[in-house]
Amino acid sequence: MAYVITEEQQLLQESAADVLKKAPVATVRQLRDSRDDKGFSHPLWDDIVQMGWPGIAASEELGGLDFGFRSLGLVMEEKGRSLSASPLLSVCLSSRILQKFGTDQQKEIVQKINAEGTVVACAVQEGDFYQPLDVRCAAIPEKEGYVISGQKDFVADAHVADYLLVSAHSDEGLMTVILNKEQAGVSVEKEFMMDSRYYSKVALDNVRIEKDDVVGSVGKGKEVLNDLTNVGNALLSAELLGLAMETFERTNEYLKERRQFDRPIGSFQALQHRAADLFGELEIAKSISIKALDALDEQDFMTPALCSMAKAKCVQVAQRATNEAIQMFGGIGMTDDEEIGFFLKRARVAAQQFGGYSYHLDRFARMSGY
């Protein structure tokens, strides 16, 4: 278990910071104001695919880099710092699921993700909350396959996806299936969220699939969804950590710059103590996030618990860092001109993706036998 990153990983993180500088917060603002129909910078996404980031944790056989989730976490951290939007999380997640559980044919999609930047969105939430094992979307057997009907919500990147990974329940248990978005009966309606990104409602109206489209096998659904929850949240914990660190550093700079009562506001102990306390919380959050990513790489039996712990802690810290930031910036912090508000808004959306704070607290407690 290494907390200290290798030279190779450091290079990766630095180059991620460099590439993402091309899409700073100003880009998020510009995409928002022009109501860009994708909500992310396409040239940046092309660069990301070029750099091979979708495959950082994927195996070399499938065109990935095989650097592991700990390395991917470093990129996610930089993504959090820059707030840059892209389908990176969706493709890394679906690629993991297809690589781990998919058939040989389905693994070809992983190759397409790595080579061409094919987008696979994960359509697993129904309604306003993430409850992945409580699935209403139904798969009814028909001839050689199934007919799928139901509705998915809060699906990141479905509006630009080529494929959808969809959860459904059947008489034989939970399953996940992979669909081509163009298939008859699939309709995607995008919704604009607080973080200036699109998430979609996906309606499935008698969508016909073959048995071959089931990921792994029918009985595997629960295992797949648990794995998706683990990986998605470990990666989001890294993104939230990066976001929180960036917010904190910007706030700390402001404390040194802004003067009132003839001195820097950072000389007021009331603010110093809150900043110092938050610094400690960030250090704590960093360790648990690293531990969760590392557990994924090491296939540690504690992985599910660690992923929920990491998400809960990073959500909590990102919430505090962004709230403290706005308070310490004063009136300026409330303006749309100042960038700090973008961090607040992304933090709240990222917090809810794949389960919010109380979802993960509960999940952790259950896994710990209470």
Next chain:
Amino acid sequence: MSLENFRSEVVEFLQNNCPESMRQPVREESDTFWGGRNATFKNADQEKWFHVMAERGWTTPGWPKEYGGGGLSKDEASILHQEMRRLNCRPPLFSFGIWMLGPALLRFGSEEQRLKYLPDIVNGRTWWCQGYSEPGSGSDLASLQTSAVSDGDHYIVNGQKVWTSYADKADMIFALVRTDNTQKKQIGITFLLIDMEWEGISTRPIKLISGKSPFCETFFDNVRVPKTNVVGEEHGGWSVAKYLLTHERSNISTAVDSDVMTPLSFYAKKSLGIGNDGILKDPAIRAKVAEWEIDGAAFKFTLDRINQEMKAGHSAGAKSSFMKYYASELNKRKYELRLECQGKRALAWEGEDYDEGKIARQFCRSKGNSIEGGTSEIQLNIVAKHILGLPGK
């Protein structure tokens, strides 16, 4: 020897030599062995465990062999620490000499002082106490006034220390005294080693809210101390004092770490019970316990991370301050939660059924965590200034 071989050797050694009773959580004061000139062991197991460890210098695994230490590399020492933690082995010796004075002597002491004092620390022959705080100088430690006036090759020490843990039991005290009153307060402090048996020293125990009296007022009335007992430079004791404090703080953090052996949820489950839905019967407490356990685990990982970063050459610097701060607050939260989780059981002050009020007394004791070794507010000041670079007035 490779590290993996070393690890298996350590495991084998611990399994063969650490008695079963020394792998149980510490229940009462006498379960901890502090050594000293009048040392007594609680039982044969405690004595055996102490001797096998001291013989190898493993009471101070990382200290050089020439001073009686174990001479282990950082990696080896942390393997020993990990394996002791895994097997729940109690520390064989509790000692301010190990946690505080030793590191300061290794850094600032003369060769003569190291040879004279360190082996006695390793072998538990000297019980050291810490004479820093005074009635008028707590957080503002550098304002201390206990005076040491030069008299030939001696000093004459006069004044009072307070909150001196174990002063009534200790053999020696490392004390901060003022040798120069004419300069800025940080200059003119000297770090002195004083024998508690010397003429003119007296102690008076102070009773705490836990009902125990582990610490004292310590009085110096014309105590003659040879100048050879100065550690570091005359008037230059402040740097020694501060260096020692970083070790004291790291040690408080590590102590909290070893105390999280039994998860909080264990007590909560036992007292509140699990419902048919498989979850703790009190949902409000359940959430607080889960939050605490996440923070507790993340704190442990952070200790490991900082250790690894230090080994990789990053400086820990003021990080010992936030770790001390975090550890203290974590431990206080834990005891608040034990009171909530365990109801009446945690409130009993005496009685065999209640380990003589262990939980309630430890609850009271935990309140001192954020005061001893520099208060939480002082740690936050240090983080703000030295890590965040925030300006003073």
